[in-house]
Amino acid sequence: xxxxxxxxxxxxxxxxxxxxxxxxxxxxxxxxxxxxxxxxxxxxxxxxxxxxxxxxxxxxxxxxxxxxxxxxxxxxxxxxxxxxxxxxxxxxxxxxxxxxxxxxxxxxxxxxxxxxxxxxxxxxxxxxxxxxxxxxxxxxxxxxxxxxxxxxxxxxxxxxxxxxxxxxxxxxxxxxxxxxxxxxxxxxxxxxxxxxxxxxxxxxxxxxxxxxxxxxxxxxxxxxxxxxxxxxxxxxxxxxxxxxxxxxxxxxxxxxxxxxxxxxxxxxxxxxxxxxxxxxxxxxxxxxxxxxxxxxxxxxxxxxxxxxxxxxxxxxxxxxxxxxxxxxxxxxxxxxxxxxxxxxxxxxxxxxxxxxxxxxxxxxxxxxxxxxxxxxxxxxxxxxxxxxxxxxxxxxxxxxxxxxxxxxxxxxxxxxxxxxxxxxxxxxxxxxxxxxxxxxxxxxxxxxxxxxxxxxxxxxxxxxxxxxxxxxxxxxxxxxxxxxxxxxxxxxxxxxxxxxxxxxxxxxxxxxxxxxxxxxxxxxxxxxxxxxxxxxxxxxxxxxxxxxxxxxxxxxxxxxxxxxxxxxxxxxxxxxxxxxxxxxxxxxxxxxxxxx
Numbered sequence: 014x015x016x017x018x019x020x021x022x023x024x025x026x027x028x029x030x031x032x033x034x035x036x037x038x039x040x041x042x043x044x045x046x047x048x049x050x051x052x053x054x055x056x057x058x059x060x061x062x063x064x065x066x067x068x069x070x071x072x073x074x075x076x077x078x079x080x081x082x083x084x085x086x087x088x089x090x091x092x093x094x095x096x097x098x099x100x101x102x103x104x105x106x107x108x109x110x111x112x113x114x115x116x117x118x119x120x121x122x123x124x125x126x127x128x129x130x131x132x133x134x135x136x137x138x139x140x141x142x143x144x145x146x147x148x149x150x151x152x153x154x155x156x157x158x159x160x161x162x163x164x165x166x167x168x169x170x171x172x173x174x175x176x177x178x179x180x181x182x183x184x185x186x187x188x189x190x191x192x193x194x195x196x197x198x199x200x201x202x203x204x205x206x207x208x209x210x211x212x213x214x215x216x217x218x219x220x221x222x223x224x225x226x227x228x229x230x231x232x233x234x235x236x237x238x239x240x241x242x243x244x245x246x247x248x249x250x251x252x253x254x255x256x257x258x259x260x261x262x263x264x265x266x267x268x269x270x271x272x273x274x275x276x277x278x279x280x281x282x283x284x285x286x287x288x289x290x291x292x293x294x295x296x297x298x299x300x301x302x303x304x305x306x307x308x309x310x311x312x313x314x315x316x317x318x319x320x321x322x323x324x325x326x327x328x329x330x331x332x333x334x335x336x337x338x339x340x341x342x343x344x345x346x347x348x349x350x351x352x353x354x355x356x357x358x359x360x361x362x363x364x365x366x367x368x369x370x371x372x373x374x375x376x377x378x379x380x381x382x383x384x385x386x387x388x389x390x391x392x393x394x395x396x397x398x399x400x401x402x403x404x405x406x407x408x409x410x411x412x413x414x415x416x417x418x419x420x421x422x423x424x425x426x427x428x429x430x431x432x433x434x435x436x437x438x439x440x441x442x443x444x445x446x447x448x449x450x451x452x453x454x455x456x457x458x459x460x461x462x463x464x465x466x467x468x469x470x471x472x473x474x475x476x477x478x479x480x481x482x483x484x485x486x487x488x489x490x491x492x493x494x495x496x497x498x499x500x501x502x503x504x505x506x507x508x509x510x511x512x513x514x515x516x517x518x519x520x521x522x523x524x525x526x527x528x529x530x531x532x533x534x535x536x537x538x539x540x541x542x543x544x545x546x547x548x549x550x551x552x553x554x555x556x557x558x559x560x561x562x563x564x565x566x567x568x569x570x571x572x573x574x575x576x577x578x579x580x581x582x583x584x585x586x587x588x589x590x591x592x593x594x595x596x597x598x599x600x601x602x603x604x605x606x607x608x609x
Contacts, residue, residue, distance in 0.1 A: 030155045030184070034145060037161040038198070041134050044123040050116040050146060060086075060106040060114055061099075062146040065316035069142070069192065070265050070303070071128040073385040074319060077143040078102040080121045080130070089113040102317070104146075120144055125258055127265035127272040136199030136218050137167075138256070140265075140272075141185075142192040147316065152188040159183075162198055170197040170216045172252045172270035189314065193268040193304075197254050204229060208236045212250045219257035221277035228280075228289075234343035235294050239335075242424055243301050243431050251300075253293070264292050266299030287346045291354075294343075295336035302335075303328045306430045309440030324446060325377035326466065330402010331423070334410070337403070341601075348601050349608060352483075352583045358403055359474065359485060359581040366515055367395040373402060373466050389526035393515040401472075405465050408477040411600075412461070413454045415480045419599035426453045474581075482593035482605045484586050487578035494547045495554065495573035501530055503540035510560070522571035525562060532559040552576070585609070 033051040054060050064081060066074045078101055086094040088111035096106040108114055122130035122139060130139040145156075159182040160169045173183035173194045185191035197216050204215040206229050213236070215229060232253065240246045252270035261274040273292060279285040303311070310322035322328075337358075341351040362368060376384070376398040383395050410423035430449055434441050441449070451458050464470035474485040498517020501508050508530040513520050532538055533546050534556050550556060552575045559568045585608055586593065597605040 032156045046120045062104045064102045065142040072380040084118045215253045221257035223280040264296040271296035291336045294339040305435035319381040323374040326373040326398040326402035333403035334406035411477040482589035482597045488580045493576035508540040518571040522569040528560040
C-alpha cells in the first residue's frame, strides 16, 4: 500500500482546502480501495478522525468502520506518527511537532448496494459516507477528492464538479455535500439528455435487457411531472447512477443525484419495467421531499449515531404514494395498472399483523432497530412506514380532494411545504408539518392523526374511496382455505416454518419459526403441498402437524379457523352515482367506466 500511496501526487486544491483525499484502486480484483488523506493540522497537538456509522437516506447504523484496514499516519517527512483508536469509528493521531499529516488506509468494498461500496475488475463505486473520515469541527470546510483510476480507459462520474483543468479532482463545499455525492469509476456508458432546459446524465453499469432510449424518454416524463408539481427544478444538473445486477433492487436519494439498483433482466416485462420507473420516480421525488423538505431532526446530521425523527412516514410514505401516481400522470402506465399497484400495497399491509401493534410514528422512530433488521416476530409487532405511510398518504389525499371538490390535493400540501420550508432551507417540526397539512386542507385532522398516525386503528379504505366510486374487495381464494397461521418456505427441499402469526391456531398449538414441517395428520407433506392438503379441511377441524424442533420430533394439535382474505382489490362500486363518477374523473382524469 505504501508504494501506491507514495506514488500519488498530492492534490492541488484551493488554499482554503485543508482536507485533500486521494482514492486509488491499483488492484480492483482485491476489492480494496486505497485512500490517502492530506490534512493541515496547524499547531494542533492531535488530530481526531471519525468515519460515519450510517448514510443519510438509509436509516440503519451500518458500522462502515468494519471495512477499514491498514491504517497508518506519517508527517510531512514521512516519519510515522503515534495514533490510537478511541472508539469503533474514532481514530486519534498525535501531531505535536508537525503541520502536515498524511493518513493512509484501505477500505474493503465487496457489497453492491446503493448505500455501500463495490470494487471489482469491472468498476469502482463508493458512497463517501462509507469511505471518508470527517474531522470534528471542520464539517463545513471544503474537501478535495482526486481519483486515480487503475486504467486510463476508466472514467469518473459524480455529481461533484471537477476543478478547472483537473478532470480527476473534485471539490465538495463541505462534508454533507461530499457524503451526498457517490462516485462511479469505470468504463460505463454515459447518456446525456436535457429536460426543461437543465442537463441530465444517466450512467449505467452492468449488462441487462434495458432499452436505454425508452428509459430516458420515460425519465424525462417523470422529471417534467414532478417539476410541474413543485414549479421548477432546484438544481443546475442532475445525475442518475444505475447499476444492474442479478437480483439487485434499491435506490438512494442525494442532493443532485440518485443511485439505482435493479435486476438486469427486469426491464422487458411491462410490470417489472413499470416498477423500475416507479423506483426512478421515488428517488427523484426525494429531490424535494427529504433532501430539501426535511424534518429538523435530519439536519445537521450526526454521523456518529442514530438521528431520530417520527416523521419518516411523511418522508418515505408520501414519496411511496407519489412513486405510484407519478408514472401514471406521466403516461407510463394506465389507471388500471395504477390501481393494481395500489391493490398490491393494500394487500401487503393487510397481511402484516404488526399494523395492530406499531403506529406509524413508532415505526418511523424505531427504524434504526427494526425496519432493516427483521426477525421471526417482525410481522407480528411492526409495520413499515414506507408501506403504511403510502396508504395513509393516499387516504389523506382523497380527504383533501373530497373537501375541496378536487380543487386541492396532497400536491398543494407538497408545494406549500416546498415554498415554506424547502426553498428557505428550514427544517420542520412535527407541529409545523401537521399545521401545514391542515392549513392547506382547511380541515381539523386531529382524529385522523390520533387514529392513523399515532394509533393503530384499521384504515378506513372504503370511507375514503367510496366518494370516488371505488371500494376495496376481498378475495379469500378459490377455494377458501381454513386459517392456520404459519408461513412455510422451501429451504433446501425442506418445509421450514418461517413465520407464525400472533394469536393464530399455530401459535396457540406451540409451533415455532424454524420448525421443519414433516407431516399433516400423519402423512408427509412437501413444501408446496400444504395449501392443496388444506382443501380437505374446514373451519373448526382439528389437525396435527408433525415437525422437527431443534432436531427433536414433536406433534402439535391445532384447531383451524375461518379463512382470512388473501388479496384486496380496489375496484369500482356496483352502481356509482353521478357524483362518484365526477369525482373519479376529476381525480384520475378518465371516466370510471374505462376501468371495466
